[in-house]
Amino acid sequence: MHSDRFYRISLRLLSLVLSAGMFIAGSSGYGQDLFNGTVNGASLGVGHSDVAMPHGALGAVSVGNPAGIGLIEGRSLEVGGLAILAHGSYTSATSTNSRLDPLLGLAPAVAFVSSVGRSPWRFAVSATPDVSLAANWYYYDAPGTAGVTYGYQQNKSSLLNERFALGVAHPLGKRLQIGGTFGVVYDSTTLIAPTIFQQQPVLKGLKTLLTMKTTGVGWNGSIGVIYTPTPKVHVGITYRTPTTINSTGTAVGNLSALLAALGLTGKFQPNFRYSSKFNYTLPQIGRAGMAWNASTKTKVFASVDFVGWGNAFDHLGLTVSEGTNADLNGLVGSNGFHDVIPLNWSNQAIVHIGVERAMTPNLTLRGGFVAGNNPVPAATLTPLTASITQASVAAGVGYHRSRYRLDAGYQAGLPHTASVGQSLLRAGEYNNSQTEISTQTLATTFAIVF
Numbered sequence: 068m069h070s071d072r073f074y075r076i077s078l079r080l081l082s083l084v085l086s087a088g089m090f091i092a093g094s095s096g097y098g099q100d101l102f103n104g105t106v107n108g109a110s111l112g113v114g115h116s117d118v119a120m121p122h123g124a125l126g127a128v129s130v131g132n133p134a135g136i137g138l139i140e141g142r143s144l145e146v147g148g149l150a151i152l153a154h155g156s157y158t159s160a161t162s163t164n165s166r167l168d169p170l171l172g173l174a175p176a177v178a179f180v181s182s183v184g185r186s187p188w189r190f191a192v193s194a195t196p197d198v199s200l201a202a203n204w205y206y207y208d209a210p211g212t213a214g215v216t217y218g219y220q221q222n223k224s225s226l227l228n229e230r231f232a233l234g235v236a237h238p239l240g241k242r243l244q245i246g247g248t249f250g251v252v253y254d255s256t257t258l259i260a261p262t263i264f265q266q267q268p269v270l271k272g273l274k275t276l277l278t279m280k281t282t283g284v285g286w287n288g289s290i291g292v293i294y295t296p297t298p299k300v301h302v303g304i305t306y307r308t309p310t311t312i313n314s315t316g317t318a319v320g321n322l323s324a325l326l327a328a329l330g331l332t333g334k335f336q337p338n339f340r341y342s343s344k345f346n347y348t349l350p351q352i353g354r355a356g357m358a359w360n361a362s363t364k365t366k367v368f369a370s371v372d373f374v375g376w377g378n379a380f381d382h383l384g385l386t387v388s389e390g391t392n393a394d395l396n397g398l399v400g401s402n403g404f405h406d407v408i409p410l411n412w413s414n415q416a417i418v419h420i421g422v423e424r425a426m427t428p429n430l431t432l433r434g435g436f437v438a439g440n441n442p443v444p445a446a447t448l449t450p451l452t453a454s455i456t457q458a459s460v461a462a463g464v465g466y467h468r469s470r471y472r473l474d475a476g477y478q479a480g481l482p483h484t485a486s487v488g489q490s491l492l493r494a495g496e497y498n499n500s501q502t503e504i505s506t507q508t509l510a511t512t513f514a515i516v517f
Contacts, residue, residue: 106147106176106195107131108512111476112463113421114435116368118356119293119303122474123514124178128193128234130352132291132305133246136191137236140516142181147512149174149196154482157206157450159500161216165206165450180234191234197252197310197349201225204450208261211494212272213328216261220276223259224451226347228252228312230287247290254312256281256345260451262320263494266407269399272493275320279385281345283314301358303370309379310349318343318387322395336394341387341403350379356419368421368435373414376442380412409491410452415442421461429468433476435461441483446491453502456480472514480506 109122110131121127121135124145128136151174155167178193204222231253236246262277264270291305323337356370388403396402417439425431437459443452463476482505490497 106149106174106510106512107145108147108463108474108476108510109423109433109465111478111508111510112433112435112461112465112474113368113423113476114419114437114459114461114478116356116370116419116421116435116437117358118291118305118354118370118419119301119368120358120366121303123472123512124180124191124193125176125195125512127236127246128178128191128232128248129176129195129197129230130307130354132293132303132354133191133234133248133289134236134244134291134293134303134305136180136234136246137189137238137244138293139180139189143179143514143516145178145180145512145514147176147510149176149508149510152507153504154506155202155204155450155453155502155504157204157500157502159209159497161209162207162500165204167205167450168203187238189236191232191236191248193230193232193234193248195230195232197228197230197250201227202451202453206450209496211261211263211274211496213325215274215325215328217274217276217324220261221259222261222451223257225255225257227255227257228310228349242295244293245291247288249288250286252285252287252310252312252349254281254283254285254314256283256312256314256316263492263496264406265409265493267399267404270404270406273325274494275322275325275339277318277320279316279318279343279345281314281316281343283312283345285310285312285349287349299360302356303358304355305353307352309351309375312347312349314345316343316345317341318385336392339390339392339395341391342389344386344388346384346386348379350375364425366423368419368423370419372417372419372439374417374442375414376412377414380410380442382410383408410447411444411491412442412447413440413444415439423463423465429466431465431467433461433463433465435463435478437461437478441485443485445485445487446489448485448487448490448502449492449497450502453485453504455483455485455502455504456506457483459506470516472512472516474512474514476508476510478508480504480508 107125110126121131157165174196176195180191230250232250234248258279287310289307353373390402421435423433461478465474484503
C-alpha cells in the first residue's frame with residue numbers, strides 16, 4: 068500500500084516537472100557549450116564519459132546510452148537541474164566594449180523508469196533539454212553597406228529545445244543490454260539583432276533591425292547497446308538520429324538607419340512585419356565508449372563522440388510571407404521571400420575521460436576531461452554562433468543513503484578564442500574580429516529508487 072501511494076505521488080511529481088519543462092524551454096537559455104549532455108550531476112562529474120555505464124535514468128535517456136535503462140533496478144524517479152554561466156568578449160575595429168550576459172540559462176529535467184510486473188522489459192518517460200544554443204550579447208553594430216549602423220545594440224540568438232521521450236530496454240542474455248528512445252522535440256527560436264540579408268537578390272547586403280520568434284516541433288530517436296564481456300569491463304555504443312525542426316512565427320523589423328543612409332527617410336515605410344518559417348536540423352550523434360572497474364572502489368570511463376554538424380549546419384533557411392510593408396513588397400516584387408544564411412560547420416569529434424572513486428560506502432568523488440575540435444569555421448563565425456569551446460574539465464560528488472541519491476557535478480569550458488580574417492558574410496562587418504568564450508556548468512540530480 069505504501070509503495071502504491073509513493074508511486075502515485077511520484078507520477079504526480081513527474082507530471083508537474085514535465086509541465087515546468089515545457090514552460091522553461093520557451094523562456095530560458097541553454098548554452099554555448101552544446102554538449103552538456105543530460106541534466107545529470109553524476110554524468111557531468113565524469114565529463115559525460117559514461118556511455119558504457121550510464122549514471123541513472125537521466126544518464127541514459129538523452130544523449131547518453133538508452134541501453135542503460137535496463138541497468139536501473141526497481142522503480143526510479145530522477146529530477147535534475149542545470150545552470151550555465153558564461154564569460155565572453157567580442158572585439159572588432161568598431162566594437163571594444165562588448166558584453167555577454169553571464170547567465171546563459173537554467174534547464175530542468177525529469178525521468179521515471181519502471182518495469183511491468185516481473186517482465187525483463189524496462190520502460191522510461193522523460194523530459195530533458197536537447198542540444199541547444201543560446202547567446203545574448205551587447206555590442207556596437209559595425210557600419211555595413213552605405214555605412215548603415217544601428218549603434219549599441221542587443222544581439223540575441225537562441226535555439227532552445229526540450230525533448231519529451233519514451234524509452235525501452237531489454238536484456239539479450241546475461242551480458243548484453245539493448246535499448247532505444249523516441250522523442251518529440253519542442254523548439255523555441257529567437258533572433259534579436261541588426262541583420263544583413265545574405266542571398267535575397269534585391270535585399271542582399273542591406274541591413275535591418277530584426278526580431279524573429281518562432282516555435283515548432285521535431286522528432287528524433289536513439290538506439291544503444293551495452294556489452295559486458297567480463298564483470299570488470301563494459302562496452303557501450305549508441306546512435307541518435309538527426310532532428311529536423313520546422314518552426315513558424317513572426318519577423319518584425321525596422322529599416323530606419325538604412326533609409327536615412329539612402330536619403331529615403333519619409334519616402335519609404337521603415338517598419339515591416341512578416342509571418343516567418345525557420346527550418347534547421349540538429350545533427351546525428353554517434354558515441355562509443357568503455358567503462359572499467361579498476362577496483363571495488365574505482366571506475367574509469369572513456370568515450371568518443373562523432374557529431375555530424377557538417378550535414379546539419381551547412382546553412383539556415385528563412386522564409387517570410389504576408390508582409391505588411393507595401394513599399395518593401397513593391398521593391399521585392401512580392402509580399403514574401405526566402406533567404407539563406409551560410410554556416411558551413413564541420414563535423415566534430417569529442418573525447419571524454421572520467422574517473423570516480425567511492426571514498427566511503429555513501430560518498431563518491433568524480434573527475435573528468437573533455438576535448439574536441441571547434442566545428443565553427445572562421446569564415447562564418449559571429450558572436451551569435453560562437454560555440455567554440457574545445458576543452459573542459461569536470462568534477463563531481465555523489466551521496467546516497469538507502470533509497471535516495473544526490474549527485475552534483477561541475478564542468479568548466481576552458482577559455483578559447485577564435486579570430487576572423489575575411490568573413491564570408493556580406494558587408495564585411497565581421498572582418499578582422501575576435502571572439503573569446505568560456506563557460507561554467509553546474510548540475511544537480513536527486514533520485515529515489517522504490
